[in-house]
Amino acid sequence: MRTATSPSASAADSVVQPVRTLLIYLVLGVLFGIVLTKSQVISWFRVQEMFRFQAFHMYGILGSAVITAAAGLQIIRRRELRSLDGQAIVIPPKDMGRGTRYWLGGTIFGLGWALVGACPGPLLALLGSGVGVMAVALMSAIAGTWVYGALRSRLPH
């Protein structure tokens, strides 16, 4: 019940609000972790099957996720929905530049995806579902991002 309108209550509200929002992110993350695990997106074998075009499963998940997300974005735009804190929802466009970072960075990531058999979300989910050695893969991924940050000014983008 939000009936109090005294200054002290609204001050408390501004502190409570971010925590409440963080809880939403946590719940959505939990949902994502369960879905990734139960749909076997996190399976090394499924990733191999995908890159060998031997099942529709992973393409079905990626495709239907994109279509659902696109429909959600359309509804947000058409109805000019606002976020829970009352802000206009804005999606910043990505800068293409020369495009090198996208195809080259993407290819490097894809190579790693095939070897370790998991992209970032699934790496976390694998650790959660009990493949402990994925902690090493995650540490290595963080190191990889750090090395990119160190070399960034010398790489073509």
Next chain:
Amino acid sequence: MTSAMIRSLSEPWPWYVAGPLIGLLVPALLVAGNRMFGVSSNFRHLCAAVLPARLEFFNYDWRQKGIWNLVFALGILVGATVAGLYLDGNADVPLSAAARDSLSALGIHDLGGLVPAEYFSWSALMTGRGIVMIVGGGFLVGFGTGYAGGCTSGHGISGLADMQLPSLVAVAGFFAGGLIGTWLVLPLLLGA
């Protein structure tokens, strides 16, 4: 939850259930707080939090930009733990016969669980193959997502749903790299 419900949730989830649920995360995160669905930025936030080392890429307010994403990532870890403990999340995967044959030809005969046990274990970290797949693969995932500015979530789902051309280029790269890894590197590495 009734035990019948838990039993049906413990079956492998089909793509047409999983895909739309994942897709719904994009509008849900935007409505929750104007956040764009993605996971790999967490690697950057952790670098910024732990070892920014005066590098421009890591000098930003990671708390303001990244706490939500780190909480979301923590949720993934928790969700997968719940699925593993209570929903039979580590069950064997119903792979296609073709995939079974190909993996067998690659010398991988144990298709149980979520990962090939012989290459993804602590003892495998003492072998060249294990190091390439776990440490090497992980490193390339982190380097590549940093370089490309996103992963399967950020570019593959958020970016494509928003019809951003850079994301399409990135996803083409993901698959190019994945095909090279699958058809060239793994057969060389596993000697098959």
